[in-house]
Amino acid sequence: MEIIWGIVYVILAPFAGGLLAGVDRKLTARMQRRVGPPVLQPFYDVLKLFGKENFEVNRLQFPFMLCHLVFMVYTGALFYSGSDMLLMIFALTVAATFLVLAAYSANSPYSFIGAQRELVLVLSAEPVLILVAAGVFKVTGTFRLYEAVATGNELIKFLPGLFLCLFYVFTIKLRKSPFDISYSHHAHQEIVKGISTEISGRTLALLEISHWYENIFLLGFIFMFFAFSPVLGVAVTLLAYLAEIVIDNSNARLRWQWTLVSSWLITLIFGGGNLVALYLAGR
Amino acid sequence: MEYLKKSPWLIHYDGSSCNGCDIEVLACLTPLYDVERFGIINTGNPKHADVFLVTGSINHQNAHIVRNIYEQMPNPKIVIAVGICAATGGIFAECYNVKGGVDKVIPVDVFVPGCAARPEAIIDGVVRALALLDEKKKACQEAA
Numbered sequence: 001m002e003i004i005w006g007i008v009y010v011i012l013a014p015f016a017g018g019l020l021a022g023v024d025r026k027l028t029a030r031m032q033r034r035v036g037p038p039v040l041q042p043f044y045d046v047l048k049l050f051g052k053e054n055f056e057v058n059r060l061q062f063p064f065m066l067c068h069l070v071f072m073v074y075t076g077a078l079f080y081s082g083s084d085m086l087l088m089i090f091a092l093t094v095a096a097t098f099l100v101l102a103a104y105s106a107n108s109p110y111s112f113i114g115a116q117r118e119l120v121l122v123l124s125a126e127p128v129l130i131l132v133a134a135g136v137f138k139v140t141g142t143f144r145l146y147e148a149v150a151t152g153n154e155l156i157k158f159l160p161g162l163f164l165c166l167f168y169v170f171t172i173k174l175r176k177s178p179f180d181i182s183y184s185h186h187a188h189q190e191i192v193k194g195i196s197t198e199i200s201g202r203t204l205a206l207l208e209i210s211h212w213y214e215n216i217f218l219l220g221f222i223f224m225f226f227a228f229s230p231v232l233g234v235a236v237t238l239l240a241y242l243a244e245i246v247i248d249n250s251n252a253r254l255r256w257q258w259t260l261v262s263s264w265l266i267t268l269i270f271g272g273g274n275l276v277a278l279y280l281a282g283r
Numbered sequence: 284m285e286y287l288k289k290s291p292w293l294i295h296y297d298g299s300s301c302n303g304c305d306i307e308v309l310a311c312l313t314p315l316y317d318v319e320r321f322g323i324i325n326t327g328n329p330k331h332a333d334v335f336l337v338t339g340s341i342n343h344q345n346a347h348i349v350r351n352i353y354e355q356m357p358n359p360k361i362v363i364a365v366g367i368c369a370a371t372g373g374i375f376a377e378c379y380n381v382k383g384g385v386d387k388v389i390p391v392d393v394f395v396p397g398c399a400a401r402p403e404a405i406i407d408g409v410v411r412a413l414a415l416l417d418e419k420k421k422a423c424q425e426a427a
Contacts, residue, residue: 025319034317041290041322048286048333053357053423055330193328200330201357 002146006081009216010073017212018042020219024245025185031249042208049205057106057198064102065203069210071095076217082146085133092129095210096122099195106198114194117182120256124179124263125172128165131271132221135159138278149227156225161274163225167240168266172259173218175211176248181256287333287359288413290322294332296352298385299375300339303399304366308336316402323409329355334409335362337385338400340372344380346388353389359419361412365395365405373398392419 022039029036038044056062075091078084096118103115133143139158140148148155156163172179183194191197196204219237226233254262297305311318312325326332329352341349353362364385367373372383385391392415395408 029317029319033314035320036317037319037322038289044286044289044322045292048290051287052333053359055357193326193331196331197328198330204331 002081002083006077006083009076009080013073013076013213013216014209017209017214017216018046020215020241021212024241027242027245028249031245042212046205046208049200049208050202052201054202055200056203057108061102061105061199062203062206064098064105065199065206065210068095068098068102069206069213071098072210072213072217076213076220079145079217079220082144082149085136085143085145085148086130089126089129089133093122093126095214099207099210102199102203103195103197108198110191110193110197111195113191114182114197117191117256118195120260121172121179121182124260125169127264127267128162128169128271131267131275132159132162132166135162135271135275135278136224138275145224149224152228154228158278159225159274161270161277165267165271166221166225167243168263170218170222170240171244171247172263174215174244176244178247178251178254179259180248180253181259184253287416290324291333291361291409291413292324292326292331293334293336293409294326294329294352294356295336295338296349298337298339298345298349298369299342299381300366300368300373301399304338304368304397307399307402308338308365308405310402311405316406318406318409321406321410329353330357332356333360334412335360335389336365336405336409337362337369337391338365340368340375341382341385341387342378342380343382346382349385350388358423359416361393361415361419362389362391363393363395363405363408363412364391365397365408366400367396367398370394370396 019039021042025041026036026039071091072095075088075095078088078091100115100118103111103118136148136155136159137143139153139155140151142148175183175185183196196207199207219241222237222240223233226236295305295308310316335353335356337349362385364370368375370384372381375381376383393408393412395404397404
């Protein structure tokens with residue numbers, strides 16, 4: 001039964017993720033008092049990219065990007081089939097590593113800067129994910145997601161600090177301002193297109209699709225904290241995404257030092273504090 | 284190919300000009316004209332771009348840059364010369380350093396007239412250029 005949800009994710013996530021991206025762009029446009037593109041625009045973009053001339057600067061670039069996509073799908077499938085959270089986080093890291101390798105495979109300074117910044121983002125985001133897994137284990141006694149949810153513990157009550165950290169990192173993972181330092185959806189920034197500078201055509205299409213998979217996986221991560229009440233969970237998840245769009249539209253890009261220091265401080269204070277409190281309370 | 288018409292990403296390059304046309308190009312992005320309605324994005328990266336928008340005339344220093352950007356764009360691609368300077372060299376045509384319009388270095392698909400070109404005219408130019416895409420695609424396939 002559990003595996004079915006994994007398969008449902010693999011099949012439906014690109015559609016849901018693409019629609020989410022479309023709604024995101026529409027809402028962003030409305031917030032700037034523009035009409036904005038059609039909701040299906042992300043699909044048009046990706047289908048167009050598949051039809052473009054193949055321009056790979058290195059024969060390893062496409063295989064690297066393919067691996068990135070495969071591991072991202074694997075991460076999400078592990079999550080939605082309720083599997084081991086630690087394995088999931090490692091798979092996510094491997095996916096990020098392949099993306100960085102794809103950027104490093106091109107001999108371009110912009111691509112290099114993008115790749116380095118992507119590494120900084122991974123460094124900023126990863127501790128929180130591991131702490132969340134540790135927190136869930138502390139509360140429920142298992143790393144397996146569905147078993148953890150089935151214990152009936154209301155995770156948000158025990159892990160409010162970690163939820164706050166996760167929300168902070170959510171911005172990084174969604175590639176939104178102020179943390180879109182390696183790659184932005186918005187045009188024109190100081191490092192051209194960062195990590196995707198040398199990535200074009202079908203390889204760029206794969207990057208987009210993998211980002212859709214990642215977003216749906218991340219929404220699930222937010223939902224997990226409220227899994228005891230699905231209605232509340234869906235509401236909070238959508239609200240969190242809406243908040244991200246507002247944050248994206250009202251913030252300028254931070255420098256990478258700030259990104260790293262602020263996310264680590266928040267992780268240390270709220271995430272670490274949350275875990276310490278759990279130990280003190282004897283959970 | 285249908286999808287390319289729905290999602291033309293463009294790169295904008297300014298040759299030697301007074302910046303009037305550049306400001307009009309940027310005006311297209313503002314809420315008043317909002318080119319993103321048509322899926323148009325100003326990418327700033329030739330490898331992501333489908334449409335090459337050139338404003339200003341070509342001189343001896345930027346000729347190779349324009350050619351370089353053009354060559355970095357994956358097919359099928361369109362070139363639009365915006366404003367009279369990009370078409371013929373305009374008021375700068377007689378200058379000793381100016382070669383002339385964009386068509387001196389790369390093939391141009393659409394010329395948008397004006398000094399400066401109006402945002403409506405620029406958007407119209409992009410739409411007309413997209414109509415040429417089918418011919419472009421055939422040409423690409425024959426060449427391949």
